[in-house]
Amino acid sequence: MDQSKKRILYICSRLLLYPNSSLLSSLNELKVQGIGLPEQVSRPLMDFIDYLIVSDPIDLQESYVRTFDFSKDYSLYLTYASFGTRMERGSELITLKYLYTKSGIIFNEKELPDYLPTFLKFLSVARDEDANLALKRYSKQIAELAMNLEKARSPYSKVLKVIEETIRGEI
Secondary structure, X not given: OOHHHHHHHHHHHHHOOOOXXXXXXXXXXXXXXXXXXXXXXXXXXXXXHHHHHHOOHHHHHHHHHHHHOOOXXXXXXXXXXXXXXXXXXXXXXHHHHHHHHHOOOOOOOOOOOOEHHHHHHHHHHOOHHHHHHHHHHHHHHHHHHHHHHHHOOOOOHHHHHHHHHHHOOOO
16 A cells, blocks of 8 residues: 555544544644645545534534444444444454554554554554455445445545545545
């Protein structure tokens, strides 16, 4: 995966975080990081960043929770749609954590390893063989999330569409 795609995935990983003051104060920095990306990527990402900038922080936080926390159709946890809380999910989480560690990523123990922003951050720094292995396992879940968010007309669908196009190699 080339550096441009890794940069796209890193930006997307940040944009899918809970919109707290830390994220909101870094939006101009993310805009700068988006300079020079292909138009088909930069336009939807800049539009989404602009949406975050002009929106009320409390409204953003409520919308984020409503979107991602109450339905497995919109879950940012990649294994949740397939396994829910069944025991098999645990082995998937251990596999991901192993992949992250093998790639030299310091894993945030506060977050499960299948959290999409964490997964995208991993892809942005991982060796190609590790990234490809992970994408083989989880690209279907990302595509389903993108489709569900688009159907729901969520502003986050722009970010997921960019992610999907990037991992499919359309960018």
